[in-house]
Amino acid sequence: MNYSSAEIWLIIALMAVGTFLIRFSFLGLIGNRDMPAFVLRLLRYTPVAVLPGMVAPLVLWPTATQGQTDPVRLIAALVTVLVGVWTRSALWAICGGAATFYIAIAIVAAL
Amino acid sequence: MTTSTVKAPAKSAYWAGVRDGAPFILMAGPFATLFGVIATDAGLTLAQAMGFTVLVIAGAAQFAAVQLMVENASIAFVLLAALAVNLRMAMYSASLVPYLGAAPLWKRALIAYLNFDQTYVMSISRYEARPEMSVPDRVSYFFGVATPIAPLWAVMTLVGILAGKAIPDAWALDFIMPIMFLAMVAPMLKSRAHLAAAGVSVLVALALTELPAGTGLLIAAGAAMLTGALVETWMERRGR
Numbered sequence: 001m002n003y004s005s006a007e008i009w010l011i012i013a014l015m016a017v018g019t020f021l022i023r024f025s026f027l028g029l030i031g032n033r034d035m036p037a038f039v040l041r042l043l044r045y046t047p048v049a050v051l052p053g054m055v056a057p058l059v060l061w062p063t064a065t066q067g068q069t070d071p072v073r074l075i076a077a078l079v080t081v082l083v084g085v086w087t088r089s090a091l092w093a094i095c096g097g098a099a100t101f102y103i104a105i106a107i108v109a110a111l
Numbered sequence: 112m113t114t115s116t117v118k119a120p121a122k123s124a125y126w127a128g129v130r131d132g133a134p135f136i137l138m139a140g141p142f143a144t145l146f147g148v149i150a151t152d153a154g155l156t157l158a159q160a161m162g163f164t165v166l167v168i169a170g171a172a173q174f175a176a177v178q179l180m181v182e183n184a185s186i187a188f189v190l191l192a193a194l195a196v197n198l199r200m201a202m203y204s205a206s207l208v209p210y211l212g213a214a215p216l217w218k219r220a221l222i223a224y225l226n227f228d229q230t231y232v233m234s235i236s237r238y239e240a241r242p243e244m245s246v247p248d249r250v251s252y253f254f255g256v257a258t259p260i261a262p263l264w265a266v267m268t269l270v271g272i273l274a275g276k277a278i279p280d281a282w283a284l285d286f287i288m289p290i291m292f293l294a295m296v297a298p299m300l301k302s303r304a305h306l307a308a309a310g311v312s313v314l315v316a317l318a319l320t321e322l323p324a325g326t327g328l329l330i331a332a333g334a335a336m337l338t339g340a341l342v343e344t345w346m347e348r349r350g351r
Contacts, residue, residue: 001154002183008159011189015176016166018194024223026205027212038340043202045308045339046332047171050196051296052309053316053331054175055289060317063181064285073286080290084297091138093294101286 072108076101124248128255131237135229135260142170143264145287147271149174152284153181157272164268168261169227171295172196174288192328203231210238211253213246222250225257303346308339 003011059077061067080097084090143164150160155177163173176193184192203226211222233256238249278284300306312335319327 001180003180003186005156005159007186008155008180009162011176011180011186012159012162012166014190015163015172015193018190019167019169019172019197019200020224022194022197023200023204023226024220025201026208027219027223027226028204028216038344040202040205041340041343042336043199043205044343045305045336046195046199046202048296048299048305048309049312049332049335049339050175050192050198050328051171051292051312053312053328053335054178054192055292055296056313056316057320058178058286058289059293061320062286064283073289076286076290077293080293081297084294085300088298088301090294090298091141093297094141094291097290097294098287101283101290105283 072101072104075104122251124244125251125255125258127237128233128252129258130255131233132229132256132259135233136263139170139229139260139264140267142291143267144271144274145291146170146173146177147268147273148275148278149271149284149288150177150268151272151275152278153177157269160272161265161268165265168224168264169197169200170264171292174291178288188326188329195329195332200226200231203235206235207231210235210249211246214250218250222253225253225261227260229260230256302343304339304342307342308335311335311338 055077059073060069062070062073064070065073076097079100080093083096084093087093146164147160150163150173151157155163163176167173167176172193175196176189179189179192204223207222207226211219214222230253234249234253237252238244244252296309300309312331315331315334316327319330321327322330
């Protein structure tokens with residue numbers, strides 16, 4: 001990480017203000033006016049639109065292996081998604097994915 | 112869950128919220144600890160990591176920001192990507208207006224600060240199930256749900272920061288963050304529109320990895336949101 005302390009605090013401050021303004025937006029400023037249905041529809045997909053795109057390169061080309069695709073990480077990612085879809089629980093998905101990851105690391109280390 | 116809440120004073124709406132919020136500490140506790148560990152691992156000081164947790168108080172966006180900072184993305188891209196993760200909260204904010212729009216401004220501001228996934232989901236389902244709730248009761252309930260979660264979020268981050276320094280590299284914490292994000296997204300893949308949006312997000316992001324850090328992700332997210340909304344519209348038309 002190559003940021004100065006001031007730059008890090010700038011990121012924190014602007015993220016804090018930006019996040020608050022997003023949360024306050026309609027409740028605080030726009031009031032009771034209705035939003036166009038299509039805008040609400042777009043906003044509904046925000047989490048599933050942002051997070052998968054952020055994760056995909058990290059799964060396929062991990063920085064820890066200098067970008068080499070790593071079967072251990074691929075399998076852990078796959079298990080995480082499957083457990084999450086199956087149980088509908090983020091907590092179980094984390095447990096399943098992390099357990100798979102560490103067991104696979106241990107197996108590879110033992111080989 | 113009795114009908115007594117209907118005419119009872121705000122205090123009992125508050126305690127009903129506390130009770131409904133309590134189970135979420137199972138999720139928020141480990142999640143916050145992990146943020147402390149990862150932020151420390153990435154090179155943030157104790158004060159900086161706590162600054163994120165207390166001032167931003169948005170798990171996924173905090174993880175996203177730290178990830179992009181590890182990649183040394185430009186400050187603008189760190190902010191854009193992290194705030195993009197939080198854009199869903201504009202939708203939360205909008206959908207609370209019919210229930211809480213009449214509350215005093217300072218209360219709405221405090222609710223905005225505490226408006227994260229768990230508080231929002233619990234509160235909106237309570238408001239929808241009980242249209243007769245008064246505005247002060249709705250406000251009390253919201254603060255009740257936040258009460259067990261928000262302080263724990265800060266305390267467990269601190270635990271993670273202090274514990275993180277003792278964690279060896281062999282634990283490969285670099286990959287815990289992708290696992291967390293996947294774990295948060297997977298339960299949301301509940302319709303074809305959500306699946307399509309996630310698929311487009313992955314494909315476009317992978318195709319654009321050569322662009323400066325954060326740029327491809329923003330384009331991918333925009334394309335994916337549009338895909339989700341269009342597929343939903345299409346499914347609705349077909350369903351009629």
